[in-house]
Amino acid sequence: MTDHSSQLGTAPIRSLLIKMSAPAMVGLAVQSLYNLTDTFFVGQGVGSLGIAGIVISFPIQILVMAIAQMYGIGCSSIVSRRLGAGNHEEAKHTLGNLFTLIIFFSAIIGGFGSTYLTSLLRLFGVTEGILPFATAYSRTILLGTPFFMFAMATSAVVRAEGNARVAMWTMVISGLLNIVLDPLFIYVFHMGIRGAALATVLAQATTVMYLLYYFAKGRSSLRVQLRHFRLSMSIVREATAVGSGSGLRSAASVFTMILLNRSLAPYGGDIAIATFGVINRIIMFLFLPMFGIIQGMMPIVGYNYGAGNHERVRHVIRLANIVTTVMSAGTSLLLMAIPALALRIFIRDPQVIAMGTPALRIIILGFSTVGFQVVASGMYQALGKAVPALVLALLRQVILLTPLILLLPRFFGLTGIWVAFPAADIAAALITGWMLIALRRQMHQHDLASDAGS
Secondary structure (H helix, E strand, C coil): CCCCCHHHHCCHHHHHHHHHHHHHHHHHHHHHHHHHHHHHCCCCCCCHHHHHHHHHHHHHHHHHHHHHHHHHHHHHHHHHHHHHCCCHHHHHHHHHHHHHHHHHHHHHHHHHHHHHHHHHHCCCCCCCCHHHHHHHHHHHHHHHHHHHHHHHHHHHHHCCCCHHHHHHHHHHHHHHHHHHHHHHHHHHHCCCCHHHHHHHHHHHHHHHHHHHHHHHHCCCCCCCCCCHCCCHHHHHHHHHHHHHHHHHHHHHHHHHHHHHHHHHHHHHHHHHHHHHHHHHHHHHHHHHHHHHHHHHHHHHHHHHHHHHCCHHHHHHHHHHHHHHHHHHHHHHHHHHCHHHHHHCCCCHHHHHHHHHHHHHHHHHHHHHHHHHHHHHHHHHHHHHHHHEEEHHHHHHEEEEHHHHHHCHHHHHHHHHHHHHHHHHHHHHHHHHHHHHHHHHHHHHHHHHHHHCCC
């Protein structure tokens, strides 16, 4: 058994953040590269309806991700704080509970989704032209539900114990294998969109095998035994409360995707759905590495907060804010400069390119504010503060974006849908900034009270 966590409380913050974030950034970059190559192969080999089928099916994957993120991040927050406090036994119990929750929820989601697939796709806004593609893709993806959940949730705990490199390899393995298998199944085996889904499932299964080997061989600092699999209601409640921010944010994005599909169809038809699908993949590719900073920051914040070292907490948050803001602003300027070129890389349909060029420029107008918003959300989760984490999770996608998507198209048509994104981003940034200032004052007052009492 190896102890990876002690460095979180002793190593210099700048070098520690780089050490924890760099592997996450590499892993996320590979994952987002896979998302782009998947879009490219499906766009070239199946066509715009194939991309639209993936877009319509995406809420199913997001629902799986929502549960995995909720308990993965919730349990990882508990693990990092318990390790910081020196409570290794409860950290092990938390990991065992996570395994049990994964088995339970993957069985429910996989069974329910397969039984009611067509009804779900119609709820998501599928058209008759897209339905065959969405059905073929979704049926295969649902088979891989246990693999998706295990890989996503468990890698968060691996990161929480300070082993960022192993967490990176979980993403690199699945991403690279996806890139290799996609063209093989789509072009060589002529499996079309079903081949793209099968490539994803096999890649995730391989990642699960790697993680099982990691835990079985004692490379983790958490050696789980069968008794740790027995659910503890206190752990489940705390993990649910802390992780509900991420889980509900993902679940809210399902609601947003359904709303978008239903709004895009009457104003722009299948082409508008395909256009947003391509734009969304481009944005994910360029912005996901920024989330590597957050993944590197959270274990440091949780561990040092559990150890009572607030100065290190403030230091890493301040540094993460600077880095993510520079990254988000730079990426926004890049996309603003070359939107048509970015679209042409992935699809040849002139209608999609014509519609997507102005749409991409509009959508990214407020993305320079995303950096410190995701830092704030990750910070509250790492601190175990469930309510503000939940508020920030729902702020942009539910509280702000949903009414804007419903309202603006009535006045501006399809353009109103695109404008809803920067409007929500800017409003969310103002509210998040106010919350961060309030928390900073609260922590400062706590430190003053501690000094006065000592």
